[in-house]
Amino acid sequence: MAPVAVFPTTDFVTAPNTLHDVIAQAAHRYPLHELGFITSSAHDSSIKTKTFSAFNQDVRNLARAILEWGKPRGSIVIVYLTEHEDNMAAVWACLLAGYLPCLQPMLSAQQAHKEGHVAHINNLFSSATWLTNELGVAQISSIPGLEVHLLSVVKSLGEKFTVAADWVAYEPKPDDDAILFLTSGSTGFSKAVVHTHRTILAACRAQGQNYGLTSESKILNWVGFDHVAGSLEFHITPLLYGASQLHVYASAILADPLRLLRLIDEKSIELFFAPNFLLSKLTHDLEQRTDLFGCLDLSSIKRINSGGEAIVSKTAQAFVATMRKFSKNPSAVSFVIAAGFGMTETCAGCIYNYPVDILATKPPREFLDLGRPISGCEMRIVDPADGATLRPDGESGELHIRGPMVFVRYYNNTEATSSSFVEGGWYRTGDVGIIENGAMRLSGRIKDTIIIHGVSYGIPELETNLQTVEGVTHSFLAAAPYRAPGQETEGFIIFYSPTFDLNGADASTKLFATHRALRDICVKMIALPPQFVIPIPVNQMERTTLGKLSRARLISLFKKCEFAKHIARAEELFSEVRGATFIAPSTNTEKALAKIYAGIFNVAESKVSASDNFFELGGTSIDVIRLKRQSEKHFDLPDIPTMQIIKHPFVSSLANYVNALLSKDSQIEEYDPIVPLQLTGNKTPIFFVHPGVGEVLIFVNLAKYFQNERPFYALRARGFEPGHPLFASMDEMVSCYAAAVKRTQARGPYAIAGYSYGGVIAFEVAKRLEAMGEEVKFVATINIPPHIAGRMHEIGWTEGMLNLSYFLGLVPKHDAKDLVPVLRPLTKKEQLEVVWKLSPPERLVEFQLTAEKLGRWVDIAESLIGCGKDYSPSGSVSAIDVFCAIPLYGTKVDWINNQLKPWSNFSRGEPSFIDVPGEHYTLMNFDNVPQFQKIFRGRLEARGL
Structure with a gap:
């Protein structure tokens, strides 16, 4: 049995038998110790704190409010919340009220999977009450038959109560059920793991002893509260020992x-x-x-x-x-x-x-x-x-x-x-x-799982999708987890039997196409390509006595180099394909850039061709910054504009641009709003219009998911380059963008999308193309209502600067709002100086910003706002897809119903309203873009593209 934790002798319980005892003891012995929280919306390190004593009182008042639901003791409550503090408060309130909390991880953004999971949960628990926030309500509002309560409402009710500091609705026994945790469900729907007060306390006592925790310890946690590590190992365990805690939203650390x-x-x-x-x-x-x-x-x-x-x-x-x-x-x-x-x-x-x-x-x-x-x-x-x-x-x-x-x-x-x-x-x-x-x-x-960066992915689902690739013999494909010697995280290998002869005349082109398709599916599903794709002739692919491919057997043979000849043959065929297109870097500049590319992508320098495209090699927005910094350092250049790197992704073209900078022969380029982020694939291209800040670097991470499927173009605002004037009106901007789209893609059908403010512009560009007699099959607005003029009139130079600063992570959301009255009386220069001093140095370095550049960027954003001040939507497009994320202000339910739904008036066909993960300014970041691209691609396909 686990040893009992020893506490100083007091008039209080010395060995908690239930979780109720844990929180009571923490509040009694260490009333001034703190729980700290950094939320998902905090761009800085501002911490909200609450003492153990205050937290204890709050959750007991909340528990008393929950009793107003009138549920019988032991009722299951699905806790579906985002922030650590909200989850923590909800779980403790449920426990103290005599209910059984079940922590629900983030639901899938895929409607079918989400509905299937919720139906499974309802069936598993017979009946359950959901406790969530406005975002959660928006996600499950389309599913009938759910009893849903808003945490904000319960909190308001709880503020009306002031129960005793030791109040409970029910005193549990050690072997009573305490908390339910849902398994990942990577190979099917989730199971609910039942933990009792006894099992949780046994783990927490032993963990705290192993970690050497004391009441003076201070711990930091960034794991989500729906995970046992976040809720038990890094909350209840330190609480048992009286240790102070800081809980940070994961993206704040990862970003x-x-x-x-x-x-x-x-x-x-x-x-x-x-x-x-x-x-x-x-x-x-x-x-x-x-x-x-x-x-x-x-x-x-x-x-x-x-x-x-x-x-x-x-x-x-x-x-x-x-x-x-x-x-x-x-x-x-x-x-x-x-x-x-x-x-x-x-x-x-x-x-x-x-x-x-x-x-x-x-x-x-x-x-x-x-x-x-x-x-x-x-x-x-x-x-x-x-x-x-x-x-x-x-x-x-x-x-x-x-x-x-x-x-x-x-x-x-x-x-x-x-x-x-x-x-x-x-x-x-x-x-x-x-x-x-x-x-x-x-x-x-x-x-049957692959764990990549700590996230589990189901192998059967991946294999099912890989089986659809032309060139793969049906039922002769297996994906198996594998970690190569020296590799930092787990990866996977694909073994398959090709439908074609590896010694045939056209084997090289067929193998290249097959492997590219397999890689693309992997990147789209789990955001990581396979380490190896090994083609094995069907007569050499062994099956078990039950007729299955044994992943363990395949990995074992791979480690013993039994597949060396197949790997070598594949390399020969790829060399044939690559030999036809490989161009050895010839100039000193090309060679230097090839070396930098090789370092970023961890490949041999000799493998980098002068014709290689940075983004097709896997470059992300962060990699762009790395390429920029390393190139500036190597060539001793003060600045290589990020956008020029994006516009010149090939080794040879970037070398030419760098040479022009070195010779001081670079000339002002004629403005072209089109920025090609991805040029491979035969499907209808997608054109993505910039948000209100005018820049398009934010789309780099999204564009890579469309490799070998469809070209991805971004439209960037005018004014970033010296000598380029700002747009003066919406009509001028739309005319410019529509003409650029036509130059890039001569005929329809077209697919146009816009993020935030860009959604309105995308709508107008689509109308302009239709007026030219062209077919526009896909128009997408992302988290922007059609009526923007009122909001535009509210945004002056000060508000525009703060909005941009928040978007760039220079100031936190609450500062962006609170600073408005402070900055308005100041000159523009003085306002910039204030924001400059508040900005994290690492963010300024990342964006290579100077005060002058930031000021120019604000001017561009202000010009775009000016273009929208007299905008009044009119007319319609064939159909419209509206993507809905958490708004900057207000609830998501109100945002959708009262702000976004009016897009229906401007769509001749049936519009669709699609829920997407993340907040207004975070839905394109590393956390959310893998899920967003799946949803977005689904809508393109639904519109016949």
Whole structure:
């Protein structure tokens, strides 16, 4: 059994038996300790704090308000919220009210999958109440038969109550159900994991003991609260020990890794979680920030937990080495990394490597060992065939776990529960591991999932889509997870049998087309290409006795180099194709750029052709900034405009442009609004109009998903380049854009889309093309209403500057609003100086901004606003698709019903209103664009394109 946590003797409970005891004890003993929150909308590090005492009072008042629903004790409440604080408050309120909270991760934006999941949940629980926010309501409003409550309404009601600080509606017993967690559902619909007060407390006591937590500890968490790591390991566990907590929305860390270091410095953080991919990203993104070396106090960190995927030893070592460079006192830094294993079924981490300084003690293997179980937990390795025969020390087999922190059952699913346990109460994890000298390490996975950057993807769904590719023999394709030696994160390999003869006369062109199609599907579905695509003749593709392709067998043969001849043949064929188009870089400038390209994409310099396109190689918006900085440094140039890199993505064309800069022979280019971001594919091109800030770099990450499918063009506003005048009217801008679209694509059908303010422009361009007799089959507006004039009149130079600054991440949302009355009396120059001082230096560096450039950018944005001040929509287009994200202000329900729905008046055909993930300014970022592109592509196809 897990040891009982020892607390100082007081008149209070010394060993909590239920979660109710945990929050009561925290508020009683440590009333002034704090919970801190950085929200999804915060562009800076502003932290909202709440003391344990205040939080305890708030959630008990909230619990009292929830009782007004009149639900019987034990009723299930689906908690579907975004922010950590809201989730936290809702879960505690449900517990204290005697209800059973079930944490719901973000629903799919695909309507069919979303409806199927919700129907499954309703069936699983018989009946359940949803507690959500305005965004959640908008996402599920189309699904009938749901009882939905808004958290904002419940909070308002809760403010009317002031219950006692120890008030509860029901005193639970240790073995009562406490919280339900939904599994990922990567291979089907989710199962609901049932954890009791006893299982959760057993895990939290043992975890806190393993981490060395005390009431003086300070932890940082960025994992979502719907995940067991976010809610249990990094909230209830530290709460049990009285530790202060800072919860940060994930995108705030992923978008700006430096923010993590600043928070460690400012808040004296002792413990945080960082999976392997984040360690790699932090190291990679921060390696160039030599200006901050020796500037931060990182001595508070005692331990970094890591899990979700295997941790590469070299990655962990490089991370620690980089962090010490940033530290004011490197010798005082002990960045120890504790690699761990855990599952939803085990209340998160239950096996951890003993934390050691990996720079002082070199890891013995390529991946960090996972080590030994926490107190009360047991592990064993058995033969997966019978689930019982123990494997000898050092031999791999299926990992089993047993202990008081293991879940009790899957809700309303006796079959899944029964199949998950074997005699003796051992839980079958489905992972393959090795135990040697008492320490465990994973060596594979039995389950049908691929884990990429900590996110699980279902293999069957991926394989189903890959099977549709021309050139693939039906049912002779398998995708298997694989991590190459030295690779930082897990990837996958595709094995398949081609329908054509690999020795045929046209084998090279067919193989190239097949592999390109397979790669494109992978990128679109899981945002990552396969490491290898291996064509194997059908008579050499082995099947099991049940007629299935064995992924484990294929990977085993691959590791033994049994497929070397097939890989070599594929390389020969690709060389034939590539030899016909490869152009060796010839000038010094081309050679230098080829070397930079090679470094960014981690390929051999000799493999980079002068004809290679930066974006077709996989370049992202972040890679553009890297190319810009490295090129400026190499060629000793003060500035290579980002847009010129986008306009000259080929090695040869960028070399010509750089040569012109070096010779000071560059001339003012004639303005062309068209910026080609992706030129491959035969389907109808898509033209994307800029948002109100006029720039189009934001579309780079979206464009790559259309490679080999359809060209992707962006329309950029006039005025960024010296000598180019600003647009004076909407008519002038629309005329210019319509003419540019016609020059680029002579005949219809056309597909036009616009993001934010660009949606109105896209609508007008479509009308202009129709007036020319052309067919426009697709018109998309993204989060903009048709009637904008009123809003445009409200935006002056000051508001425009602050809107742009918020869009660029220079000021947080609340500052953008609060600064308006402060800045208005100042001159434009003085206003810019204020914003400049508030701006994070790393953002200014990223955008290569100067005060002068920012001022010019504001002028461009203001000119666009001016073009819209007298705009009144009229006429119609054949059909319109309206994409709806969270608005800047107000609720999403009101935004859709009262602001976006009027687009129906300007569509001759049936309009569609499509929910998309993210907020107005975040739906194109790395977190949301993978999902957005799927939805957007679906609408293109629905319109016949």
